[in-house]
Amino acid sequence: MSPVDLSLPFACPLPISDYPTVLLAHGGGGRLSHQLIDKVFAKAFANELLAPMHDGAVMRVPAGRIAMSTDSFVVKPLFFPGGNIGELAVCGTVNDLAMCGATPMWLTAGYILEEGLSMETLWRVASSMRQAADQAGVKIVTGDTKVVDRGKGDGIFINTAGVGLIPEGIEVAPLRMAAGDVVLLSGDIGRHGVAILSVRDGLSFESELQSDAAPLNGLVTSLLTAVGNDVHVLRDPTRGGVASALCELASAAKLGVEIHEKAIPVRDAVRGACEMLGLDPLYVANEGKLVAFVKKERADEALAALRAHPLGTEASIIGQVTAEHPGRVVMKSGMGGKRVIEMMSGEQLPRIC
């Protein structure tokens, strides 16, 4: 996803000029709260489901299965190369729903604002959420705003929760992993974490890198359309990176996962930054990648479907599931050696999402 384009009509001009910053009263439920909702959120998100301004939104669903997911976002800084907290908040929940095999439909947005936040920053974030929602084909249908006193928050925290509809016949879940499944990765890893680090206070370094933040529901639809329910498991390797995601799944499914180091794409800039900072790209967060476990016989079709989508052009098969070493992930190095991949311990990169 490209960086926020503030030239779109709804992003300009800033609609509240009388209060340049957020006040405690903007969260008090009175006149200023209503002004904030009317002039910022209702204007940025405008849609027919949000319009009634009720305590909640009402939608019609067909009989079947829904998925629900939630994510809070505390990324620092709020704006980073390739994205911002608003875009991330939409993509994060859209992607969690997509990883359940669901078609993401509706999002809620909960804001915790720090007193003194610039109204312009809030507007840029809200506008960006609208753009990301449009890109993902979802609607933000209801929300909530709280304001905390100066020094008790950090600018903006956003929670999004979402509901998606799961197509008939699709069941994507960790426990469907089976020995023999191939493991696919949709592209190169580590870009989001490194992009954030490149602009951190006291750590900034020159880099052309941009976050890979993107809504993955279109990519998942391509995959499910190609191989249907032979997609067994999907996961977006965010915090903790590809390593932690695979460890978690292997442990849940009580099966072994074998991956091949050479098959995992890493940009030179990411590799360089990681060497400089003492990080392993396998543990660095992504916000626009997925790993897919697919029935072996459908591997080529799955790979072709991923590669045919703009977000999956660099997709590759990175490994397979084995009945050996249940619960463990083992990586074969380029030199032929093997090492056990452990779940991340400690904290590599705080507040990257």
Next chain:
Amino acid sequence: MSPVDLSLPFACPLPISDYPTVLLAHGGGGRLSHQLIDKVFAKAFANELLAPMHDGAVMRVPAGRIAMSTDSFVVKPLFFPGGNIGELAVCGTVNDLAMCGATPMWLTAGYILEEGLSMETLWRVASSMRQAADQAGVKIVTGDTKVVDRGKGDGIFINTAGVGLIPEGIEVAPLRMAAGDVVLLSGDIGRHGVAILSVRDGLSFESELQSDAAPLNGLVTSLLTAVGNDVHVLRDPTRGGVASALCELASAAKLGVEIHEKAIPVRDAVRGACEMLGLDPLYVANEGKLVAFVKKERADEALAALRAHPLGTEASIIGQVTAEHPGRVVMKSGMGGKRVIEMMSGEQLPRIC
């Protein structure tokens, strides 16, 4: 709802003894994150929908309408007379769904924890959420945890979002308000706000008052069972109190609302505290009350249904809807005078929910 009973089996003992406080790594997506989820949240909330520990939860729904709602909670202090942030987080979203005429079913829980938070506090809050969810008959089905560095948050912030199912034939919405409707209030007002204020730093005063925080879905079911779709509008008067809720609805429906001061129950202790603090109880938050707009001919049945429920024993008819003064709320005083009730301006009580 009674204060948290920590004697319940799942609330004791504290399940993580090796880390007495929350570390940044508890939000990093690695080993400590998993320990926190397994030992605190999965244990407190245990249910079959949460169990798969996927990126989201999957539920089956019938064809029809669903309601979605969200609320973030930043109440200060975390524990107050009659409740705590966890209980509030469950009741708040349950009540918002109920105000849409929906039967609340599933909640998500998103935590933003401050580094250094006591693990015992977190456990007490999570246990209390489970108790409140049980009381309301809802399940917490998926969640997320982020940790921010010390001084960038304030202990615990919680977001909940929820989904409820709207029964066939029920349509509760601000625009259904009609001239002639009676306005019912389910009990005495202002207790939540005053209970919070009574324990605020630098302001604490002696009071026996407890918050009225409670899940209102049972009360709504009683009302809908009695008078069905002749319930036109429901609203829980939280931030901004009964005054702001009525102003908001009058403005949305473009109708006038007339209320009678004498009909609105206020406890002596609330009235006394409000006089001392210069507050108007009509603007003070409630967390376990509702106002209902009901077709005139069904007023007695509606009142009887509310009073028959433990949370509505003090319910009363407080006014009616009129085609006069559209968009305005007018209160008749005990002395026969009239005054216009304005939406709250400014901030009376920051961070009461």
